[in-house]
Amino acid sequence: MKQNFIFVITLLTIFSIVNAFPRQFYKRDTIFNPCTGSPDTITVTITPDPLVAGPNVFNVTGTLTNGTIDTGSELLIQLQDDAGEVIGEPFPFDICANVTCPATTFSLQKEIQVDTLPAEEYNIQVLINDANDNTLACATTTVPSA
Numbered sequence: 001m002k003q004n005f006i007f008v009i010t011l012l013t014i015f016s017i018v019n020a021f022p023r024q025f026y027k028r029d030t031i032f033n034p035c036t037g038s039p040d041t042i043t044v045t046i047t048p049d050p051l052v053a054g055p056n057v058f059n060v061t062g063t064l065t066n067g068t069i070d071t072g073s074e075l076l077i078q079l080q081d082d083a084g085e086v087i088g089e090p091f092p093f094d095i096c097a098n099v100t101c102p103a104t105t106f107s108l109q110k111e112i113q114v115d116t117l118p119a120e121e122y123n124i125q126v127l128i129n130d131a132n133d134n135t136l137a138c139a140t141t142t143v144p145s146a
Contacts, residue, residue, distance in 0.1 A: 029049060030045075030046055030049050030050050030051065030124070030141050030143065031141060032044040032045075032124075032126065032139040032140065032141045033139065033140060033141065034138065034139060034140075035125065035127075035135075035138035035139065035140045038135065038137055038138040038139070039064075039065075039066040039067065039135065039136060039137065040062060040063075040064050040065055040066055040067075040128075040136060040137040041062065041137065041139065042060055042061065042062035042126065042128060042137045042138070042139050043059075043060070043061045043062060043139075044058060044059070044060050044126045044139045044141075045058075045059045046058055046059075046124075047059070050143060051114065051117065051124065051143065052114070052117070053114050053115065053116055053117050054113065054114065055111055055112070055113055056111065056112055056113075056114055057109060057110070057111045058077055058108075058109070058110050058111075058112065058126065059107075059108070059109050060075060060106070060107075060108045060109075060110070060126055060128075060139075061106065061107045061108070062105075062106060062128070062137055063104055063105045063106075064104045064105075064106075064128070064136055064137060065104075066136065067130060067134075067136045068102045068103065068104050069095050069096070069099060069101055069102060069103045069104070069106060069128065069130070069136070070096075070101055070102050070130060070131060071096050071101050071131065072096075072130070072131025073094075073095045073096065073101070073128065073129060073130050073131060073136070074092045074093060074094055074095060074128075074129050075092070075093040075095050075108055075110060075126070075127070075128060076090055076091070076092050076093075076125075076126070076127040076128075076129055077090065077091040077093075077110070077112055077124070077125070077126050077127075078090035078091065078124075078125050078127075079114075079117075079118070079122055079123070079124055079125075080122060080123040080124075080125055081118065081120070081122055081123075082120075082121060082122075082123075084123075087118060087122060088114075088115065091110070091112045093108070093110050095108065095128070106128075119145060120145045121142060121143065121144050121145045122142075122143055123140055123141065123142050123143070124140065124141050124143060125138065125139075125140045126138065126139045126140070
């Protein structure tokens with residue numbers, strides 16, 4: 001009887017210790033979805049994931065079915081608050097500096113330097129705009145508060 005009691009106490013102690021460990025292996029992937037009303041979809045991944053203060057690399061790929069990337073088209077990466085207001089300065093990049101224009105298929109890798117991240121929930125928006133600032137493709141994600 002005494003051995004069973006010791007076994008039960010040991011087992012409960014082990015379960016309590018294991019349950020107390022934080023879930024360090026749970027990784028929240030940043031998943032980008034098409035923006036509402038976006039003419040085309042693009043695939044976006046970031047490294048490191050999730051976004052950190054400091055250097056971050058965005059990989060943006062896609063094929064446009066509505067419109068073409070011409071001279072003056074840009075990749076625009078921006079952080080937004082819940083109200084849709086841009087946080088800090090957006091990060092514009094000339095697409096034709098890396099892709100032969102005109103083009104409908106693209107694969108871009110751009111590094112941005114984020115000074116500080118908001119403590120509250122924010123959105124990351126990645127847009128492909130033509131020379132007239134019309135959106136050709138867009139992807140967005142919401143990052144929960146830290």
